[in-house]
Structure formats: C-alpha cells, structure tokens
Amino acid sequence: MSPASTIRFYQTGSIAVGNRLLxxxxxxxxxxxxxxNAITCGHRACQGCGEALGARYALDAAMRATGGRMIAAxxxxxxxxxxxxxxxxxxxxxxxxxLFANAPAVSTGIAAALRAKGLDRDIRVVGQGGDGGTVDIGxxxxxxxxxxxxxxxxxxxxNEAYMNTGVQRSGATPPAARTTTTPAxxxxxxxxxxxxxxxxxxxxxHEIPYVATATVAELRDLEAKxxxxxxxxxxxxxxxxxxxxxxxxxxxxxxxxxxxxxxxxGLFPVFEAHDGEVTGVTPIRRQVPVEDYLRTQARFAHLFKxxxxxxxxxxxxxxxxxxxxxxxxxxxxxxxx
Amino acid sequence: MQQQIEGSRAVADAVALCRPEVVCAYxxxxxxxxxxxxxRLVSGGELAPCEYVNVESEFAAMSVAxxxxxxxxxxxxxxxxxxxxxxxxxxxxxxxxxxxxxMTVANRAIGAPINIxxxxxxxxxxxxxxxxxxxxxxxxxxxxxHIQAYRLAEELSAPVMVCxxxxxxxxxxxxxDMPSQADVDAWLPPFAPRQRLDPDEPITIGAMVGPExxxxxxxxxxxxxxxxxxxxxxxxxxxxxxxxxxxxEAVGGAGTVGGGGSDGAGGATGATTGGAGETAGLxxxxxxxxxxxxxxxxxxxxxxxxxxxxELRAEGVSVGVVGITSFRPFPLHAVRxxxxxxxRVVVLEKALAVGLGGIVADNVHTxxxxxxxxxxxxxxxxxxxxxxxASLRAMLADAVADRLEQLTFMxxxxxxxxxxxxxxxxxxxxxxxxxxxxxxxxxxxxxxx
Numbered sequence: 128m129s130p131a132s133t134i135r136f137y138q139t140g141s142i143a144v145g146n147r148l149l150x151x152x153x154x155x156x157x158x159x160x161x162x163x164n165a166i167t168c169g170h171r172a173c174q175g176c177g178e179a180l181g182a183r184y185a186l187d188a189a190m191r192a193t194g195g196r197m198i199a200a201x202x203x204x205x206x207x208x209x210x211x212x213x214x215x216x217x218x219x220x221x222x223x224x225x226l227f228a229n230a231p232a233v234s235t236g237i238a239a240a241l242r243a244k245g246l247d248r249d250i251r252v253v254g255q256g257g258d259g260g261t262v263d264i265g266x267x268x269x270x271x272x273x274x275x276x277x278x279x280x281x282x283x284x285x286n287e288a289y290m291n292t293g294v295q296r297s298g299a300t301p302p303a304a305r306t307t308t309t310p311a312x313x314x315x316x317x318x319x320x321x322x323x324x325x326x327x328x329x330x331x332x333h334e335i336p337y338v339a340t341a342t343v344a345e346l347r348d349l350e351a352k353x354x355x356x357x358x359x360x361x362x363x364x365x366x367x368x369x370x371x372x373x374x375x376x377x378x379x380x381x382x383x384x385x386x387x388x389x390x391x392x393g394l395f396p397v398f399e400a401h402d403g404e405v406t407g408v409t410p411i412r413r414q415v416p417v418e419d420y421l422r423t424q425a426r427f428a429h430l431f432k433x434x435x436x437x438x439x440x441x442x443x444x445x446x447x448x449x450x451x452x453x454x455x456x457x458x459x460x461x462x463x464x
Numbered sequence: 465m466q467q468q469i470e471g472s473r474a475v476a477d478a479v480a481l482c483r484p485e486v487v488c489a490y491x492x493x494x495x496x497x498x499x500x501x502x503x504r505l506v507s508g509g510e511l512a513p514c515e516y517v518n519v520e521s522e523f524a525a526m527s528v529a530x531x532x533x534x535x536x537x538x539x540x541x542x543x544x545x546x547x548x549x550x551x552x553x554x555x556x557x558x559x560x561x562x563x564x565x566x567m568t569v570a571n572r573a574i575g576a577p578i579n580i581x582x583x584x585x586x587x588x589x590x591x592x593x594x595x596x597x598x599x600x601x602x603x604x605x606x607x608x609x610h611i612q613a614y615r616l617a618e619e620l621s622a623p624v625m626v627c628x629x630x631x632x633x634x635x636x637x638x639x640x641d642m643p644s645q646a647d648v649d650a651w652l653p654p655f656a657p658r659q660r661l662d663p664d665e666p667i668t669i670g671a672m673v674g675p676e677x678x679x680x681x682x683x684x685x686x687x688x689x690x691x692x693x694x695x696x697x698x699x700x701x702x703x704x705x706x707x708x709x710x711x712x713e714a715v716g717g718a719g720t721v722g723g724g725g726s727d728g729a730g731g732a733t734g735a736t737t738g739g740a741g742e743t744a745g746l747x748x749x750x751x752x753x754x755x756x757x758x759x760x761x762x763x764x765x766x767x768x769x770x771x772x773x774x775e776l777r778a779e780g781v782s783v784g785v786v787g788i789t790s791f792r793p794f795p796l797h798a799v800r801x802x803x804x805x806x807x808r809v810v811v812l813e814k815a816l817a818v819g820l821g822g823i824v825a826d827n828v829h830t831x832x833x834x835x836x837x838x839x840x841x842x843x844x845x846x847x848x849x850x851x852x853x854a855s856l857r858a859m860l861a862d863a864v865a866d867r868l869e870q871l872t873f874m875x876x877x878x879x880x881x882x883x884x885x886x887x888x889x890x891x892x893x894x895x896x897x898x899x900x901x902x903x904x905x906x907x908x909x910x911x912x913x
Contacts, residue, residue: 195663196663197663198535198661198663200531201670207670207672208672211668211670211671211672212671212672212674213671213672213673213674213677214671214677216668216671218666218668219666220663220666221661221662221663221665221666221667222661222666222667222668222669223531223534223661223668223669223670224669224670224671224672225527225530225531225554225557225561225670226527226553226554226557228523229523229524229527229530229554232519232523232524232527232528232531233527233528233530233531233534234531235517235519235524235527235528235531236486236488236517236527236528236529236530236531236532236533236534236535236539237531237532237534237535237661238531239486239488239515239517239528239531239532239537240485240486240515240531240532240533240535240536240537240539241535242513242515243485243486243513243514243515243532243537244485244513244535244536244537245513250663267520267521267523267524268520268521268523268524268527270520271519271520271521271524275517275518
C-alpha cells in the first residue's frame with residue numbers, strides 16, 4: 128500500500144487544502160513540482176473535462192511509480208484527439224495512438240517487445256481509452272489482454288457515451304440518459320433500462336490481479352490505486368468515472384461535485400478487487416438520493432419535466448440501492464459482495 | 465541446405481532465420497502450419513529472445529505487431545482470407561505509421577459462400593492499403609521472398625506482405641534450399657527502427673492530422689512505394705550475390721521460379737529469368753522476349769502456364785509468360801517493357817473485381833496506356849477451381865485465333881449460371897444462390913425448393 132492510500136480528505140470543493148498539512152513525501156503527486164506532467168497544458172479538452180483531469184492524475188501517478196519509465200498506448204477518442212492536434216502533442220512520455228478498438232492489443236505488443244528485449248523490468252506499459260473504446264468496440268482486445276496475463280495497466284475513462292463523435296449512446300450509457308441516439312422523446316425517453324455492462328465486473332471475471340474503480344471526486348484515491356496497480360505485474364484494470372460537461376449538460380465547474388454525487392448516491396460504486404474478489408470499498412459517507420445526482424445534468428432533465436417521473440427515478444434509485452447492497456457501500460446496510 | 469519440406473514449414477523456418485522478436489497470430493486455414501511451426505520453435509527456446517502471442521483475432525494480431533514494431537521489435541504475423549479482411553483497418557494503420565512488419569498471406573477465397581481454397585481475392589482486396597505485396601511462384605520463391613522482405617521493410621520503414629497460394633504452396637512438399645543462419649545473419653542486420661517508443665526520447669506516434677497536412681503524408685506513402693521500385697531490384701541482386709542464386713531458383717537445377725513443373729521441359733531456352741538489373745525481383749519472364757502472345761499472371765499458376773507455353777512453343781505457337789512478383793508497388797515500366805513487342809496480352813487472374821472484371825488487367829492497362837495491344841482478362845481458379853493445362857491450351861488457342869473475348873471466365877459452367885438466373889426471374893423468393901447451385905449439381909440431396 129502506498130502512503131497515499133491511507134490518507135483521505137473529505138473534500139468540499141476541488142481544492143485539497145489538507146495536502147499542505149502533510150509531510151512533503153505524503154502529498155499528492157500533483158502537489159509535487161517535480162511531477163512529470165505526462166499530459167501537459169495546452170491541450171484542447173473542454174472546460175471541466177473529467178477525462179483530462181483523470182488522465183493527468185492517473186498518468187502522473189504512474190510516471191512517479193515507474194520513475195518515468197513508461198510507454199502509453201491510447202485508443203481513438205476525445206483523449207487522443209484533444210491531446211494531439213498535429214503537429215502539437217501534450218504527451219511528455221512515449222505515446223502511440225493506433226486505432227479505436229486496439230489499444231489493449233497494441234499495449235500487449237509493446238509489452239511483448241519489451242520482454243523480448245529484456246526491458247520489461249525497466250519499462251512499464253499503460254493502455255487507455257474512453258468507455259466506447261473499452262467496453263464496446265475494444266472489449267475483445269481487452270478480454271484477450273486480460274486472459275493472456277499480459278503485463279499492462281489498462282485505464283478506462285468512463286464518461287458514459289461516445290462524446291468525441293457527438294454524444295451517442297455507448298454500452299456504458301446509463302438508463303434514461305439522453306444522448307443523440309437515445310433522444311428524450313417518445314414513450315420511453317432516453318437510454319433503455321437494460322441489465323447493464325459493467326467493465327470492472329467483466330474484468331474481475333477474468334480473475335486478473337487487480338481491478339479498481341475511481342472517480343475524479345477522489346483524486347488521492349485515484350493516485351493511490353494507480354500506485355497500487357504499478358506495484359503489481361500482469362493485467363490490471365482501472366475504471367475511472369469522468370463527468371463530461373458537454374455530453375451530460377452539467378456545469379463545467381461542477382465536474383468534481385457531479386462525480387461525488389455519483390459515488391455518494393451509490394450509482395457508481397468505488398471499490399478494489401484482487402484476483403477477482405472485492406477487497407475494499409469506499410463507503411458512502413453521506414448518502415444522497417439519485418435525484419440529487421440526476422438533477423445536475425441536462426441529459427436527465429426530461430425526468431423532471433413537466434413533473435418528476437417518479438417511476439423512472441425509482442427504477443434508477445433501485446439500481447443505486449442494489450449497488451449499495453452488493454458492494455456494502457453503507458456500513459449499516461450489509462449485503463453480499 | 466537441401467530439404468524436402470512443406471511450404472509452410474519452409475516459410476516458418478525462413479522467418480525463424482530472420483530472428484523475429486515478436487510473433488503473433490490467429491489461426492485460419494491455410495496459414496496455420498506456418499504459425500504452428502513458429503510457436504514450436506519459440507516454445508522450445510530456439511528463437512530466444514522471441515515472444516509468441518496467441519491473440520484473440522486477426523485484428524489483434526496486427527495490433528500486437530503494431531505495438532511491438534513501434535517499440536523496436538522485429539514482428540511477424542500470418543493470415544489469409546477473412547482474417548486479412550478482419551485486420552484491414554490495422555493494415556492501413558501499420559503502413560500509415562511506417563511500421564516494417566512482415567506478414568505472410570496464404571491466399572484464400574473470401575466468402576460468402578465460405579470457401580477455404582485458393583484464389584487471390586483476399587490480398588487483392590487490400591492492394592491499396594499501403595503494404596508492399598510480393599507474390600511467390602514456388603515454395604523456394606516464398607522462402608526467399610520472406611528473407612528479402614525484412615530487408616525491404618526495414619530499409620523503407622514500410623510493411624511487406626508475402627502472398628503465397630494457400631494449399632497449392634503452403635501444403636505442398638517440395639525440395640527447397642534453406643540458407644544457413646550465418647548467411648542470413650550476414651545479409652540481414654538487426655532492426656534499426658526509424659522511430660521507437662522509448663522513455664529516454666519520448667515521441668508521439670499516431671497524432672491526428674487534418675486537411676493541412678494529410679495529402680502530403682499520404683503522398684509520402686506513395687513516394688515510399690516508388691522508392692521500393694528501386695529498392696526491390698537492388699535487394700534482389702544483393703540476394704543473388706549473398707546466396708549465389710536468384711530468389712526462387714533451385715540450386716543446381718534449371719533457373720526456375722515457377723516450381724518444379726517447368727524443370728527440364730523448358731530446357732536451356734526455357735529458363736525463367738528473375739529479371740536482370742532493374743527488373744529483378746519485380747517481374748519474371750519466360751520465353752516472352754519474342755512472343756506475340758504473352759500471358760501475365762501471379763503466383764503458383766505460373767508454373768502450369770510455363771509448361772503449357774513449352775508445349776505450344778513446340779507446336780510453333782509464339783507465346784510467353786510474364787509473372788508479376790511485385791504487385792504493390794506495381795512495376796509499370798518493367799511490365800510495359802516486358803510486353804513491348806506483344807500483339808496480344810492475356811491477363812490470367814485469380815480474383816474478380818465484381819462490376820468491372822480484372823484487377824491485374826486494369827493495372828496492365830495502365831502500364832500499356834497508349835499501346836495498341838489487345839488486352840484480355842481471364843478470370844480463373846476462383847475458390848480453388850483447378851487451372852489445368854487443357855483449359856489454358858484452349859484459351860490460348862482462342863487468343864491466338866483472335867476469338868478470345870475481352871473478359872472470360874475459365875471453365876465456367878454456364879448452364880448452372882443460367883439455371884439460377886432463370887430461377888431468379890421466375891420467383892423473387894428464389895432462395896440462396898449457393899445452396900440452389902449445390903442442389904443443381906447434386907452435391908447436396910434434393911430437398912423442398
């Protein structure tokens with residue numbers, strides 16, 4: 128366990144003031160002026176982009192853990208597009224973008240080359256992509272990377288739709304959410320209620336060494352999980368919840384708050400799993416009804432007009448309650464995990 | 465060293481001699497024997513340091529090769545047919561990123577209807593993906609082209625596809641001359657990549673490029689292929705200097721590229737030439753210098769055509785053969801020169817551009833722009849239909865008598881086609897073509913129509 132994982136701040140804004148009270152070696156990677164700035168300033172992400180924030184924290188933490196000895200492979204998507212408008216690049220580490228669906232397989236190839244060259248003890252590999260590139264079109268490559276045991280940390284930045292192409296539904300889009308391909312019209316507006324597609328649970332089913340979820344509301348937790356992942360070998364999977372102000376219709380300055388509400392409502396469970404077994408959860412400190420979360424975003428606005436669609440909201444609340452039971456997110460609500 | 469081995473094994477052993485560092489593949493007939501052999505060599509430690517990655521698809525196979533090659537490793541994969549189509553997106557990516565991956569394509573038809581046998585539909589469909597495409601005429605030729613391919617690929621920073629006829633070559637046991645490891649080591653230096661993912665010198669590979677630079681980047685891919693038109697003959701000549709024979713030439717035998725079939729039959733006058741100087745490695749010629757009618761073809765069928773040419777020459781018919789080894793880049797000048805004196809050109813090809821006719825013929829047309837020669841397209845051997853001497857003789861007899869139509873289909877059963885066309889005219893719900901035709905010819909039991 129890295130020191131950061133034992134330190135938690137209850138943030139009320141986006142500034143972790145408590146950082147300054149710590150010894151320098153216990154402060155966050157981002158507080159370190161020697162941080163790598165793996166994805167540096169000047170990129171073209173939108174205001175309030177959760178993905179840019181998540182990638183910055185995750186990669187700098189990985190760079191610290193590896194001493195800067197790291198190669199990244201990126202799927203097509205917002206992160207790739209906003210970071211590399213030719214001839215500019217925000218990447219200050221060796222970085223390759225190949226295709227939409229193949230970031231896990233390209234990562235495998237990098238890892239195989241490093242092994243063949245005897246460099247795998249020195250240089251580590253991180254693959255990354257959005258939810259579309261991970262849970263939909265890239266799922267086959269991701270699953271192959273998991274089952275083969277390839278030495279790669281794969282990070283999914285989940286903003287719950289195809290944002291780069293203009294907010295179309297993905298396999299990670301939640302029920303009732305409005306996207307451009309699940310419009311808020313007709314008798315069942317927004318995305319349909321399905322059994323869902325949890326990439327972290329799918330990853331756990333491969334019994335890989337490490338699976339974790341995180342949000343940009345708990346950036347110390349994200350850093351700690353990256354640090355933990357980099358102490359291990361083999362396939363590791365990190366699923367980061369990253370609000371998208373443009374696609375979700377949320378206020379750009381509310382990105383952290385929206386992410387926190389997702390966790391505190393139970394809609395996005397934050398947990399860790401080793402070898403396919405859940406080993407730790409971030410408990411909900413102050414539970415909020417899902418309605419508080421839904422109301423922050425225009426993609427759910429149709430649920431409240433002209434009056435609240437109580438039945439639909441109750442179905443979403445039931446999903447949050449199931450997560451709370453399943454992962455034991457409230458200390459007094461024990462459930463099987 | 466002379467060995468009597470299967471074509472797949474010859475290719476696998478040739479790849480092994482090139483010391484690949486990452487081999488990744490997904491099984492598809494008729495490519496499997498190649499990668500099975502390599503898996504065995506890697507597992508046994510004979511290729512160390514080399515990683516063998518069992519991937520979950522051809523798309524992943526090419527993607528793993530992309531990642532490995534971008535990290536500076538010599539990478540190899542092999543596929544065929546549907547598998548080549550499944551990796552198509554990654555093929556364009558590998559060439560666009562300038563990654564010198566070498567891949568074997570064990571040429572096989574594309575469905576539907578599903579068919580595992582040989583034709584060139586697969587690699588022809590990917591002719592514009594930016595890879596160099598070399599077509600082997602024999603197992604020896606395939607073996608030698610793989611050794612040349614790594615030199616070419618790494619010199620040019622461009623990927624190379626070596627195409628060899630599925631089953632006809634991959635599963636045929638023939639005598640081949642296997643170079644020694646020392647000779648290949650002396651010929652092929654370690655891979656020195658143009659670009660490499662390296663923490664000591666971080667670079668960005670695969671950035672987004674807009675209209676301001678995209679045409680220039682694409683032109684560079686074309687320029688690289690034009691450069692390959694000069695590199696291929698030079699590498700072919702250097703190969704001859706290093707190994708004491710042309711690619712595909714059997715040691716101690718007549719100079720043949722087209723397989724054992726033409727051994728002896730052609731005699732001294734019938735030696736295939738791999739082309740001297742500037743056409744070496746691009747095309748092969750066989751009794752074509754003074755021929756009035758020249759057949760243009762690719763791959764293993766050239767051996768059968770050469771045998772037929774020998775028979776017709778003995779009867780006083782003026783025919784010859786031009787084989788295209790490098791289909792991409794397409795050697796326009798070499799083809800134009802080789803066909804300079806022909807009055808008739810018959811392009812025999814194992815692929816069909818539906819809605820047009822011949823793919824190779826279309827390229828030959830470009831090579832002969834402004835020339836008056838009659839150019840015929842003969843579509844033959846689709847889905848593994850044998851191309852036999854009797855049919856070639858009949859076709860060439862028509863050609864020489866100026867009776868051959870511009871586009872013909874060798875050994876087509878037009879009765880079957882007409883029956884199915886009638887069925888379609890009679891009823892919109894005429895059912896699936898392939899199943900109807902199989903029922904017509906009695907391959908499957910007659911059932912309710």
